[in-house]
Amino acid sequence: MQADIIFFNGEVVTVDEAFSIKKAVAIKGNRILATCTNEEVAQFQGKHTQLIDLQGRSLLPGFIDAHAHLELFGTNYLDVNCKEVSGIDDIIKKLSNRVPLTSKGEWIRGWGYNQNALGRHLTRWDLDQVSTEHPIIVVRTCGHLSCVNSKALEMAGITHNTPDPSGGKYGRENGELTGVLLESAHMNFFLQAMHSEEQIQTGLKIASEHFLKHGITSVHDAGGYGPSHIRSLQKAVSSKAIQQRVYTLYGSLHESGKMVEKGLASGIVTGLGDEWFKIGPAKVFIDGSSSGPTAKTREPYSSNPDDSGILYLQQDELDQSLIESHRKGWQITAHAIGDQAVEMMLRTIERGLADTPINHHRHRIEHAAMTPSDLLERMGSLKVIPIPNPAFLYEFGDGYVQDYGDRTQIMFPLKDFVENNIPFAIGSDSPITDVNPLLGIYAAVTRHSKSGNVIGNEQGISIQDAIKAYTLSGAYASFEENEKGSIESGKLADFVILNESILTCKPDRLKEVSVDLTMINGEIVFSNQKEGVL
Ligand SMILES: [Zn+2]
Incomplete structure (x- = not known):
């Protein structure tokens, strides 16, 4: 031959x-x-x-990026970068540059702001200085929070009398809305600020090209907004705007439980598709973000003894969404950051398996950021696949020390996963962190934050183990280890x-x-x- x-x-x-x-x-x-x-x-x-x-x-x-958001990554390139800025004035200036290019009533969107770097959150009064005739939204670096201007609130019909949605909050100061939207308040609101399908297709092409430059050949897409996101992905894969192979987590950034219900009702299950585009696990959101911080933790934050995060779903709602999916043959997963959220997902998987034993379920936990030893043990015996994001340590590690104290020793505990034979696949969660897998591998090995601090010094792994988590284990997490993930004949x-x-x-x-x-x-x-x- x-x-x-x-x-x-x-x-x-x-x-x-x-x-x-x-x-x-x-x-x-x-x-x-x-x-x-x-x-x-x-x-x-x-x-x-x-x-x-x-x-x-x-x-x-x-490289197989086991958790990334192609659409959010790509459409960010169409919007205003508020991550690399010198301060709030700079954000206002950059957004203002978009005003003459945007017709009245059309959205101006920014992304990547971080109140830890700016000294405080943005407010609607900051954004009103940009325009009162354009709705404006600036999404925080974690993707779980945003700030909007008065025009945007008005268009959405949200006033100081509007109650907080479940799993979320409107920022308030002396009874007035500040424009900050937290968690489900943000996720629901973003539907109003959605990009057009044409912009989304452009964004997906940009994302794919960036990912190719970094050697990423398969992506587990962790979702966008609703069923239209999955249609957009499928379209982009067929037109080759996306050149990678895509395993799509079946979920939504807003009302994830309802989305899973619709998937169940449609009769499809995980695995539908081909080697280019495949339906992955049913996915719901349990808690908030690690850097907000809004993650649901067992003990309060070290930085605030009155706060231990936000839950999107209660245990019974989680069970309801996912146990039925498990019975019907879906792989299941959930976004779970804090140890309480991780424990809730493990409980759901335990209940599902007790109800309907399935051997090679390969159920996952997205992020599984805080995994103490008792949860590690349950994860191992249930054969659950965690999908950690070591680049978070680089990006947010210094904030973790303040928010979680000694718990950084059990955050993204890759060494514990290796020693307990828990197969884990690494995701960038891009655009939340840089998509570069070499950065993820660097962080998995060194545990260095951006400022050079070592975060959880006992949890560094070998280059070999990090490579495996970015290749073969990603294939395993999508049931495709016989087709890809290693360099072997066939x-x-x-x-x-x-x-x-x-x-x-x-x-x-x-x-x-x-x-x-x-x-x-x-x-x-x-x-x-x-x-x-x-
Ligand atoms: Zn994500």
């Missing part, structure tokens, strides 16, 4: 059972033909075989070539490593075109 392409002289990190390192890979069509030595690969060389010298660089299975030719050897790279430099080439289905979909790459 003659190969179409042969890569040789490399550090081929196969992520096979023995984690073996090879020198060469041969590709035929969309499949891997063989992984072997430089000498052995010669037998696959024919007249038309393309030869690529890796010059010692790493070739890895394509598997799909999805992989990434880095600009150096990752296994000999010093941990502190991991986030500097970049991608030279990304291949999906045997086709080169990204190449940095530097001389000598090919």
